[in-house]
Amino acid sequence: MSRLDRWFEGLTRQSARRLSRRHWLSRFGGVLVGGATLPLLPVARAAEDNAMGEDGVRGREGDPKRCEYWRHCAIDGFLCSCCGGSHTACPPGTEMSPVTWIGTCHNPGDGKDYIISYNDCCGKTFCGRCMCNRNEGERPLYHWYRNNDLNWCGGASAQTYNCSTAVVVKTAQEAQPER
Amino acid sequence: MRPALVIAGVLLASSTASADSFAEHDYILNCSGCHRMDGSGSRIVPSLHAMGELVGKPGAREYWVRVPGAAQAPLSDARLAALMNWLVTRFTGRPPTPPYTPHEIATLRRTPLRDPLAHRDTLSRQNTGNIQHLESTPR
Numbered sequence: 053m054s055r056l057d058r059w060f061e062g063l064t065r066q067s068a069r070r071l072s073r074r075h076w077l078s079r080f081g082g083v084l085v086g087g088a089t090l091p092l093l094p095v096a097r098a099a100e101d102n103a104m105g106e107d108g109v110r111g112r113e114g115d116p117k118r119c120e121y122w123r124h125c126a127i128d129g130f131l132c133s134c135c136g137g138s139h140t141a142c143p144p145g146t147e148m149s150p151v152t153w154i155g156t157c158h159n160p161g162d163g164k165d166y167i168i169s170y171n172d173c174c175g176k177t178f179c180g181r182c183m184c185n186r187n188e189g190e191r192p193l194y195h196w197y198r199n200n201d202l203n204w205c206g207g208a209s210a211q212t213y214n215c216s217t218a219v220v221v222k223t224a225q226e227a228q229p230e231r
Numbered sequence: 232m233r234p235a236l237v238i239a240g241v242l243l244a245s246s247t248a249s250a251d252s253f254a255e256h257d258y259i260l261n262c263s264g265c266h267r268m269d270g271s272g273s274r275i276v277p278s279l280h281a282m283g284e285l286v287g288k289p290g291a292r293e294y295w296v297r298v299p300g301a302a303q304a305p306l307s308d309a310r311l312a313a314l315m316n317w318l319v320t321r322f323t324g325r326p327p328t329p330p331y332t333p334h335e336i337a338t339l340r341r342t343p344l345r346d347p348l349a350h351r352d353t354l355s356r357q358n359t360g361n362i363q364h365l366e367s368t369p370r
Binding site for chain 2: 153154156167169197198207209228229
């Protein structure tokens with residue numbers, strides 16, 4: 053026991069002789085600041101691009117909270133996944149409109165096209181977060197069935213638009229011709 | 232060995248079917264957004280199940296193609312004919328006889344309905360006789 057005590061005593065005295073408290077503080081501060089700046093390095097950003105989404109798609113195209121998510125190809129509105137809901141469910145207190153805009157999107161994960169239903173969530177004032185306006189395959193108002201500037205809350209009991217979902221209906225036999 | 236060949240033949244035949252195989256796809260993409268997947272419609276969109284009320288009435292066959300949603304759908308005459316044959320069978324329980332042809336669809340699409348709901352009321356009140364003269368030409 054006394055041998056262990058002596059060893060620790062020696063170690064402590066030695067480090068007290070060699071290291072000042074300021075020296076330790078400066079090293080410790082360096083580690084703190086350096087650790088905080090790690091995510092800013094290109095390495096961390098590259099890692100984010102390799103993150104795998106639920107559909108097996110890598111990077112931003114696989115993240116339902118990003119506008120770049122593959123299912124959002126024809127969306128025009130606020131993403132429900134940023135508004136308290138998800139990309140398939142409405143936020144609490146809102147109602148999913150039965151009347152909806154429907155189109156197809158290409159899934160880069162498996163190379164197939166899918167029919168996507170952009171059901172709007174209605175009944176609360178507009179969400180205001182994660183505005184996404186990609187409109188691929190959208191057509192002017194005279195093609196009303198391919199226009200998403202209409203208020204698709206028309207079929208719900210309250211017509212106030214809150215946010216939009218992107219629900220997969222099934223695989224498409226072909227991509228929609230409006231591209 | 233032989234049953235396998237027969238099954239393979241059936242699968243091949245079904246996979247090479249032309250416009251007919253797109254009927255459900257075209258329904259989902261062009262109709263279901265408003266009429267919904269099950270055709271039940273909503274507060275502001277008519278239910279497709281109400282098509283059954285017009286079965287057998289003169290002018291119903293033509294009316295179903297001339298409604299704006301069908302006549303203006305961004306589909307070729309052949310694809311719309313296949314879609315209408317599928318749709319009428321699904322929502323009335325019996326296939327249109329004779330089946331719609333692309334030629335018939337092309338002719339019907341040329342005469343738009345100015346007031347579809349009023350035209351439907353006239354059709355449903357009609358029991359016999361030919362009412363083709365109603366709205367048969369664009370005003």
